[in-house]
Every structure is written in C-alpha cells, then in structure tokens.
Amino acid sequence: xxxxxxxxxxxxxxxxxxxxxxxxxxxxxxxxxxxxxxxxxxxxxxxxxxxxxxxxxxxxxxxxxxxxxxxxxxxxxxxxxxxxxxxxxxxxxxxxxxxxxxxxxxxxxxxxxxxxxxxxxxxxxxxxxxxxxxxxxxxxxxxxxxxxxxxxxxxxxxxxxxxxxxxxxxxxxxxxxxxxxxxxxxxxxxxxxxxxxxxxxxxxxxxxxxxxxxxxxxxxxxxxxxxxxxxxxxxxxxxxxxx
Amino acid sequence: xxxxxxxxxxxxxxxxxxxxxxxxxxxxxxxxxxxxxxxxxxxxxxxxxxxxxxxxxxxxxxxxxxxxxxxxxxxxxxxxxxxxxxxxxxxxxxxxxxxxxxxxxxxxxxxxxxxxxxxxxxxxxxxxxxxxxxxxxxxxxxxxxxxxxxxxxxxxxxxxxxxxxxxxxxxxxxxxxxxxxxxxxxxxxxxxxxxxxxxxxxxxxxxxxxxxxxxxxxxxxxxxxxxxxxxxxxxxxxxxxxx
DNA sequence: CAGTGGTCTAGACCACGCG
DNA sequence: GCGTGGTCTAGACCACTGT
Numbered sequence: 001x002x003x004x005x006x007x008x009x010x011x012x013x014x015x016x017x018x019x020x021x022x023x024x025x026x027x028x029x030x031x032x033x034x035x036x037x038x039x040x041x042x043x044x045x046x047x048x049x050x051x052x053x054x055x056x057x058x059x060x061x062x063x064x065x066x067x068x069x070x071x072x073x074x075x076x077x078x079x080x081x082x083x084x085x086x087x088x089x090x091x092x093x094x095x096x097x098x099x100x101x102x103x104x105x106x107x108x109x110x111x112x113x114x115x116x117x118x119x120x121x122x123x124x125x126x127x128x129x130x131x132x133x134x135x136x137x138x139x140x141x142x143x144x145x146x147x148x149x150x151x152x153x154x155x156x157x158x159x160x161x162x163x164x165x166x167x168x169x170x171x172x173x174x175x176x177x178x179x180x181x182x183x184x185x186x187x188x189x190x191x192x193x194x195x196x197x198x199x200x201x202x203x204x205x206x207x208x209x210x211x212x213x214x215x216x217x218x219x220x221x222x223x224x225x226x227x228x229x230x231x232x233x234x235x236x237x238x239x240x241x242x243x
Numbered sequence: 244x245x246x247x248x249x250x251x252x253x254x255x256x257x258x259x260x261x262x263x264x265x266x267x268x269x270x271x272x273x274x275x276x277x278x279x280x281x282x283x284x285x286x287x288x289x290x291x292x293x294x295x296x297x298x299x300x301x302x303x304x305x306x307x308x309x310x311x312x313x314x315x316x317x318x319x320x321x322x323x324x325x326x327x328x329x330x331x332x333x334x335x336x337x338x339x340x341x342x343x344x345x346x347x348x349x350x351x352x353x354x355x356x357x358x359x360x361x362x363x364x365x366x367x368x369x370x371x372x373x374x375x376x377x378x379x380x381x382x383x384x385x386x387x388x389x390x391x392x393x394x395x396x397x398x399x400x401x402x403x404x405x406x407x408x409x410x411x412x413x414x415x416x417x418x419x420x421x422x423x424x425x426x427x428x429x430x431x432x433x434x435x436x437x438x439x440x441x442x443x444x445x446x447x448x449x450x451x452x453x454x455x456x457x458x459x460x461x462x463x464x465x466x467x468x469x470x471x472x473x474x475x476x477x478x479x480x481x482x483x484x485x486x
Numbered sequence: 487c488a489g490t491g492g493t494c495t496a497g498a499c500c501a502c503g504c505g
Numbered sequence: 506g507c508g509t510g511g512t513c514t515a516g517a518c519c520a521c522t523g524t
Contacts, residue, residue: 001501003512029490040514042285045491053425053439061491062521078321078473174475180423180443180466182296196296198441198466200423223423223441230321230419230473244520246493272509283495288510305502305509 008037008047016056016067027057027065052194055224059194071225074134076202078176078230099123102140111205111216114142126190133191136220142213172209178202178228187220198223251280251290259299259310266312270300273308296439298467314468317377319445321419321473342366345383354448354459357385369433376434379463385456415452421445421471430463441466 012033015021027033034044048065051057058068102108104118112120123139179201188195204217221228255276258264270276277287291308294300301311345351347361355363366382422444431438447460464471 001512005512031490040516041491042494042515043513046512059491060522062489062523064490078475172476176473176475177470178421178443178473179470180441180464182439182441196425196439198423198425200421221423227420227422230421230475232321232417232419232473232475233415244493248493274509283497284510285496285513286494289493302510303503304511305504307509 004039005043005047006050008033008039008044009050011037012047012051013054013056016051021067023067023069025067026063027067029064049196053196055194055197055222058192071134071222074221074226076200076219076221076226076228078174078228104140104142108140108216111203112140112142112213113211114213119143134222134225136187136190138218140216140218173207175205175207176202176228176230177205180223183220191220191222193222200226200228202228247282248286248290249293251276251282251287252293254280255290255294256297256299259294264310266310268310269306270308270310292439295437298437298440298465301435301437314377314465317464317469319443319462319464319469319471321417321471347383347385351383351459354446355383355385355456356454357456362386377465377468379430379433381461383459383461416450418448418450419445419471419473420448423466426463434463434465436465443469443471445471 012021012027021027028036030041030044030048034041037044048057048059052059055071056068058066060066100122102120102122104112104114104116104120106116108120109116109118112118114120119142121141121143123137123141125137125139126133127135127137180198181201183191183193183195183197183199185195187199188197191199193199200221200223202217202219202221204215204219205213206215206217207213255264255270264270271279273284273287273291277284280287291300291302295302298314299311301309303309343365345363345365347355347357347359347363349359351363352359352361355361357363362385364384364386366380366384368380368382369376370378370380423441424444426434426436426438426440426442428438430442431440434442436442443464443466445460445462445464447458447462448456449458449460450456
C-alpha cells in the first residue's frame with residue numbers, strides 16, 4: 001500500500017527538481033499545502049520530513065519551508081590533503097575560530113595519549129560557504145597556549161585555511177577514523193541542518209615518528225555536501241599523494 | 244520547552260542502557276506504553292523513533308519493538324587493509340555471494356573508465372554477523388566471467404574473506420570515496436536497519452600503475468556498527484601500513 | 487499582532503505476524 | 506482472529522519570526 005505522504009513527497013520533489021519551485025523560495029505554508037492535498041497537517045508534515053531527510057527542504061520555525069540550494073559538493077581529502085583546492089579557492093571559506101584551554105577528559109586523553117587532566121588547547125571552528133555553515137571542527141593540541149605570533153589575535157584568518165589541514169608539519173602519521181551517524185542536536189543547529197540528515201564524522205590523529213600525538217581533530221560534515229577521499233599507493237618507494 | 248517525547252525517549256533509553264530491558268527483549272506495546280506514560284500513541288511513537296535513529300530499538304511490524312543487541316563494532320581499514328583482523332577472526336563472517344554479468348552504465352562506466360555498455364562482472368555480497376546482516380558489497384570488475392578456478396563454484400568461501408579486500412593484487416593505487424547518507428529503502432531492508440539510521444558508503448577504486456581501473460567496489464555499512472580507518476604515512480621511503 | 491512551524495490529542499482504519 | 510505496528514484525521518495549543 002502506497003502511503004499518501006510518499007505521493008505528496010514525490011509530487012513536491014518533482015516540483016522542486018523540475019524548477020517549479022526554485023532554490024531559496026518558500027513553499028506554501030504547511031496548512032495551505034495540507035488543504036491543497038486534502039490531507040491533515042500531520043500527513044503533510046511527514047511528507048515534508050521525507051524531503052528534509054533528502055536535504056531538499058529546510059524548515060525554519062516561524063518562517064516556512066524553503067527549497068535548499070543544491071549544495072556545492074565539497075571533497076575532504078585524507079592524509080596530508082585539505083579541502084579540494086578547486087572548491088576551497090572558489091568558495092572563500094570563512095571561519096569563525098576560537099581557542100580555549102581545556103583539560104583532557106577520558107576520551108580526549110585516550111585519543112591524544114596523555115594523562116587525564118593534562119592541559120590541552122582546543123580550537124573550535126565553523127566554516128561557512130556564503131552564509132551557510134558547512135562544517136564543524138574541534139582540534140585539540142597537547143599543552144598550553146601557543147605563542148601569540150603563531151596563533152594570531154582576533155578572528156584569525158591565517159588559521160582559517162589550516163582548519164582542515166594537519167596543523168603540525170612534523171607529523172609522520174595521520175590516522176583518520178570515519179563514521180556515519182545522525183547529528184547531535186547541537187551539531188544540527190550549529191550546521192543548520194535537519195536532525196535527520198546524516199553526517200560524516202572524522203576523527204583525525206596526527207602523530208610524529210615517536211608515536212607522540214601532535215593533534216587530534218574532530219571534524220563533522222553534513223553528509224549531503226561532503227565526501228572524503230583517501231588515496232593509498234602501493235609501491236615501496238612512492239609516497240602517497242592526493243588528487 | 245522540553246518536548247514530552249524526548250523525556251519518554253530518555254526514560255526508555257535509560258531502561259535499556261541500564262539493563263532494565265535487555266537486548267532481544269520486546270518492549271510493551273505502543274498502546275500500552277502510551278497508556279503508561281499518559282500520552283497519545285503518536286507522541287509515544289515519536290519517542291520510539293528517536294531510539295530507532297540511535298539504533299537502540301528495532302521495530303517489527305506486527306510483532307513489536309525490540310531492544311537491539313549492541314552490535315560489535317567493526318572496523319573497515321582503508322587502503323590494502325580488510326576488516327579488522329580481530330573482528331574478522333572472531334565473528335565468522337558468512338557471506339552470500341553471487342556473480343553476474345552486467346553492462347557498464349553511465350555511473351559505473353565513469354568509475355571504471357570504460358566505455359558505456361562494456362561488459363562487467365558484478366559480485367554481489369551480503370555479509371552476516373550471526374544472523375544479522377551487517378554489510379552490502381557490490382564489486383565490479385571490467386570484462387567477462389573469470390575462469391572457474393579463480394572464482395570457484397557454489398557458495399564460495401574463498402571469496403568470502405576477500406570481499407572487503409581489494410581483489411586484484413596488481414593494483415597500485417586504491418582510492419576510497421567515503422560518504423554518509425541515509426539508506427535507500429532497498430539497502431535498509433537488505434541490512435535490516437531502520438531507514439533513519441545513517442550508513443557509511445564507500446566507493447573504492449583500485450587501479451594499476453597505468454591508471455587502468457581493475458575494480459570498483461560499492462560498499463555500504465550501517466553507521467552504528469562500522470567505522471573506517473585510514474592511515475597515511477609521510478616519509479618518502481616508507482610505505483603505508485594499517486593497524 | 488498575524489502567520490508560521492512544533493507538539494500533542496483521542497480517536498479511526500489498515501497491514502502484518504502468528505497461532 | 507487477535508494483537509501488533511503503520512497511517513491518517515481534525516482538530517488544539519505552544520513557540521518562533523516579522524511587522
């Protein structure tokens with residue numbers, strides 16, 4: 001049996017993808033649509049939730065349902081790569097960044113291989129494409145505050161471009177642990193995505209030759225906008241590179 | 244304002260995680276729970292949908308809501324790795340496998356860098372942990388059927404262990420594209436997961452030194468059970484290895 | 487303030503699984 | 506047939522946004 005809300009979702013999706021309703025435009029109100037389709041608001045809302053899950057529609061409380069701009073696909077490149085150069089150059093990523101001192105708790109202590117309670121510096125950043133946030137990064141470095149000349153003051157544009165690259169050039173090994181899950185409510189609101197949209201979570205550990213962890217980064221990307229690429233080369237005398 | 248269904252979800256989650264309701268057990272019926280919490284069935288169902296999204300509860304139509312077994316975490320290792328050895332050895336992965344001949348369509352043709360309509364061999368496999376499926380793999384190799392001695396007949400146990408490793412030892416480069424999304428209805432039913440549970444999708448391309456693509460693999464893992472690890476080494480004369 | 491989405495109710499009827 | 510979840514209704518009231 002075909003559920004009514006699926007038919008409605010299909011109809012709205014067709015209107016959106018064929019350009020009948022354009023990106024950025026507001027859909028009719030939920031009560032209006034419900035009346036139009038002759039269904040209850042609950043049914044109409046479950047139709048919209050399908051489209052939300054597909055990232056086609058963004059709901060804004062008190063304003064309406066809006067057709068999302070088809071997000072530019074961003075590529076996260078594993079290892080020593082950073083964001084795809086074409087994309088990074090094209091979109092003028094803006095980053096709000098802040099550094100704070102924290103203590104290593106259980107999980108972070110294990111990641112960084114430092115004792116519980118060790119001092120860490122946390123860099124928190126959100127990157128934007130236009131006015132739409134598209135990634136969260138929390139980067140932890142063992143030890144206290146960096147010298148000011150390295151970090152910079154105020155909104156540090158220098159730090160901006162490094163946000164997704166490994167901070168420490170001395171690192172000899174980068175390990176990236178990738179998982180897929182739904183966002184926490186905090187992450188969903190920070191990224192302005194629907195709680196039903198999958199995210200790509202990457203935990204990146206950079207270590208030196210002695211196995212000391214130089215940096216741990218917790219990265220969160222919306223699944224509909226970002227894919228991660230890892231390239232591995234086989235030959236002995238060849239170091240891996242990225243596209 | 245705290246939504247009632249979140250409170251209920253929290254309460255049920257606590258009962259599950261503290262062992263009040265054990266894995267495999269059935270929860271009281273939705274109408275029973277709704278009566279117990281003095282809410283409507285719709286509210287109670289939205290509480291359950293929170294737990295479904297977390298993978299704690301599995302709904303089975305006509306039977307009830309069941310607490311899921313906390314899945315053993317599986318690690319997919321990028322590059323030349325395969326599944327984490329400890330896990331693979333421990334859990335006796337069983338695989339249903341089948342090989343068919345297909346033609347390269349647009350997407351596959353691009354991945355494999357072959358003309359549209361080229362012959363491909365498709366290996367389709369589902370791996371199980373116990374009686375619970377935990378991954379889907381579609382592997383495409385250019386060309387027609389392999390010689391029988393290479394592929395084997397019947398339920399090929401040999402092929403089983405190779406399902407997540409790169410098939411062709413001649414490959415010089417492996418590229419893995421990782422994304423997070425919700426499963427298609429097909430994938431959700433094949434993996435027996437809720438449609439709201441994020442999956443980790445990995446497209447793996449193995450090429451030889453001449454850039455010829457030897458194999459393309461489309462892998463799908465439930466996000467709550469699998470994480471992928473990629474390790475990159477820096478030094479020039481060092482080849483990368485996996486943990 | 488008016489209009490929007492967010493949550494919730496108290497039912498109804500349908501589809502599935504099992505005895 | 507009976508109990509389960511799946512879908513849906515026709516409202517109600519609350520919370521958020523903009524004027």
